[in-house]
Amino acid sequence: MKHTLFLFDLDDTLLDFKASEQRSFALTLGELGMRGDIDALFADYQAINLALWKSFESGAVSKDFLKVERFRKAFAQHGLDLDPEAASRLYLESLSNTVVLIDGAVRLCATLAAIGEVGIITNGVEHIQKRRIASSGLGEHISFVATSEACGHAKPDSRFFAYTTAMARAFASHETIIVGDRLDADILGANRFGIESCWFNPDRLANASAAVPTCEVHTLHDVVPALRSLAAA
Known part of the structure; x- marks a missing residue:
């Protein structure tokens, strides 16, 4: 990978x-x-x-x-x-008391944390998002949480992604990928910042936007195979 x-x-x-x-x-x-x-x-x-x-x-x-x-x-x-x-x-x-996990979330984060570093990027309220992550069981696999509240800029602003990648242990654009459900925030933000993206699209929506994902998946179980396919391409 x-x-x-x-x-x-x-x-x-x-x-x-x-x-x-x-x-x-x-x-x-x-x-x-x-x-x-x-x-x-x-x-x-x-x-x-x-x-x-x-x-x-x-x-x-x-x-x-x-x-x-x-x-x-x-x-x-x-x-x-x-x-x-x-x-x-x-x-x-x-x-923070009504957390519901998407199927496969914990296993996916654990798998990728064993390969590299997993970070969270969110436009949500910082202290609430951190409490929700702690309640979810994802926390042990997450290296850092970047919020728009702490940054002062929100996705898809490139300044948010510069802030985010500065929190990582190491950052190389060609070795970084964003996984998210929103074309207008996650995928467009990745496009603007010059990094790859994986569109999580469980409802199989059509992409009528200007955002261009590197790959698309319909379940979290599909993420690792999709990333391996990108590595082999």
Whole structure:
């Protein structure tokens, strides 16, 4: 295998953030005293959250603003008299207790850590992401965690990847690969920084973007064979 530095996105690549998000949202609303069906509220929250994350990644809003604004907008849209700041705090606290692993995540990280160095690259909240990694059982295989919060720049900004690779024991562009699910953040970031990428695409989505992955996999079990194929090419 030619790669010795493996940079993994965290949410929806190693951890099933969608499952964790839904559980945490339900727990948060329960703590705030809301009962009954919250499916419509959750769907609207997800859409608002996605739009705000895109704004954050473009530098238009801060992460502190995003964390509260997503709840404020969702509650306002549904006419709910609930405290968005309390919701934000409860939700973030619960995320580390609702960790769900993507199938094959621990084995993959253990395998690659025996070959080289595994790092996490995430636009998530630093102390929450580190707690989630600790809860997941992945921590012993992870060398470092690079967050946009600590860096000051978010994926796909090349400054984030320069910050990330400076944390590694050693960095050579031709020996580094990013594995992630997001074309607009992980794969495009890799393209801009001049390193290879592996698109984790479990839903087999079409790539209609400008991002060009070096390879594509549909399960985490496919990652090691794909990387070996790149080495043999």
